[in-house]
Amino acid sequence: DVWFQENTDGLTPLKLAAHMGAGKVCAHLLTMDGVYRHLVAQDDLFDVHQYDITELDPRACTNRQRYRLCSPGSQSVLEMVCGMSSTQAYCIIGTTVVRFLIREKWLRLLPVYCVWLLGHLLFMAGLTLYAVYRPRLGLEDSYTDNGSSSEPSDLSDDTLTTAQRDLVRAWPFINLLVSLLYLSLECVRTLYLQHAWHFLRPYGLYRLLLAGFSICLLADSLWFWIDQHTPDSNMFLILALLMGGWFLTFFLSAWRKFSFFTILVQKVLFGDMTRFSIMIFLELLLFSVAMHVAYLPSRSPPGLPQEFETIWSSVLTMFRLMLGLSDIE
Numbered sequence: 001d002v003w004f005q006e007n008t009d010g011l012t013p014l015k016l017a018a019h020m021g022a023g024k025v026c027a028h029l030l031t032m033d034g035v036y037r038h039l040v041a042q043d044d045l046f047d048v049h050q051y052d053i054t055e056l057d058p059r060a061c062t063n064r065q066r067y068r069l070c071s072p073g074s075q076s077v078l079e080m081v082c083g084m085s086s087t088q089a090y091c092i093i094g095t096t097v098v099r100f101l102i103r104e105k106w107l108r109l110l111p112v113y114c115v116w117l118l119g120h121l122l123f124m125a126g127l128t129l130y131a132v133y134r135p136r137l138g139l140e141d142s143y144t145d146n147g148s149s150s151e152p153s154d155l156s157d158d159t160l161t162t163a164q165r166d167l168v169r170a171w172p173f174i175n176l177l178v179s180l181l182y183l184s185l186e187c188v189r190t191l192y193l194q195h196a197w198h199f200l201r202p203y204g205l206y207r208l209l210l211a212g213f214s215i216c217l218l219a220d221s222l223w224f225w226i227d228q229h230t231p232d233s234n235m236f237l238i239l240a241l242l243m244g245g246w247f248l249t250f251f252l253s254a255w256r257k258f259s260f261f262t263i264l265v266q267k268v269l270f271g272d273m274t275r276f277s278i279m280i281f282l283e284l285l286l287f288s289v290a291m292h293v294a295y296l297p298s299r300s301p302p303g304l305p306q307e308f309e310t311i312w313s314s315v316l317t318m319f320r321l322m323l324g325l326s327d328i329e
Contacts, residue, residue, distance in 0.1 A: 003035045014055050018080040023091030026077065030095050037097075051097040078102075082203065117251045123178060124244050129164075130171040131237050134224075136160055137168045172221040175240075179217035186211055205266060206250045209243050216240035284322065288314040 006012055014036070017025040030036050030051070041048040058076040078098070081089045092098055137160055160168075186207070220236035249265070252258040292314040295305060307317040320326040 003029070003032075012055060015075075015077060015080065018077045018084070018092070021084050021088045023084060023088030027091045027095050030092075030097055053097065053101055056098065056101060113251075113254065120244070120248070120251070123174075124241075124248070126167070126171065126174070127241060127244065130168060131234070131241055133160060133164050133168050134237075135234065137165060172224050175217040176221045179214040179221070182210055182214035183218070186214070206247065209247050213240055213243040213247060216243065284318055285315065288318045291318060 003014075004012055007016065011019055014026060014029050017029065033039065036052045038050045038052075039047060040050045056077045058079055077092065078101070081092055084092075093102070216236045216239045220240060223236060249262045253262040289311065292308050292311055295308045306313070308314045317326070
């Protein structure tokens with residue numbers, strides 16, 4: 001059938017319409033009898049239709065790619081909807097078959113979602129305790145290695161218990177298992193299922209966060225075992241805490257009251273804020289140069305202020321003034 005023929009880019013007419021953002025065309029194609037909608041039963045009151053969701057469902061698309069029934073790397077219509085504008089996406093989501101498909105998928109994946117949410121919350125709570133206890137354990141061990149018989153003054157009132165010490169020693173293994181689990185899932189998704197990265201879409205940012213979170217956990221565990229209790233070994237742990245904490249917004253997006261704000265923050269940070277930061281940087285650079293040049297002729301005591309001796313120190317000073325972290329004396 002001509003409606004299922006692929007062009008040179010591996011797109012059928014339905015996928016091409018979704019790729020071009022023509023939501024109304026997609027909605028019309030899905031309701032065409034004999035193409036994607038087939039009449040199964042009919043009585044005097046109701047008509048029963050059966051829909052072909054092969055091109056809609058990402059799982060069906062993946063299976064077709066696996067058996068080489070379609071072009072490799074092609075996306076389903078539901079995946080393309082994520083890149084459409086809200087108006088065009090609503091035209092497709094408003095159809096009966098897409099609305100039913102999304103609801104059924106959500107009901108089937110809801111238990112997995114709840115278990116993942118609970119597991120991530122518990123893991124982040126343990127990771128936070130580990131981040132708090134590990135530097136203190138390093139201080140206590142270093143003080144003990146110096147041969148002192150008494151506890152240091154800053155640790156004498158709050159020494160780590162045996163359970164807290166065991167948590168610090170065992171948690172790197174948990175970090176290693178979690179990081180390998182997330183990285184293996186991402187490798188399966190990218191290499192085996194051939195799901196491309198889409199950083200401009202909402203879930204693309206979360207995939208990037210999860211990959212960075214896993215890499216930081218893996219690096220922190222290896223660094224902790226190789227060179228224990230050094231101040232520099234906390235860098236990857238801090239990054240993992242920040243990424244893991246921000247990933248919690250992924251779970252908040254499932255609630256309607258929070259989903260709008262999670263998408264709004266992403267649009268602001270990676271849309272308007274990026275363009276606005278370029279203007280702020282240009283103004284900061286110009287004012288820094290102006291302040292540096294204004295102080296250059298001053299030869300009378302006390303002379304050129306230390307904050308404006310060079311261009312880079314002037315930029316740093318003006319940046320701190322802009323944030324309100326310092327004052328002009």
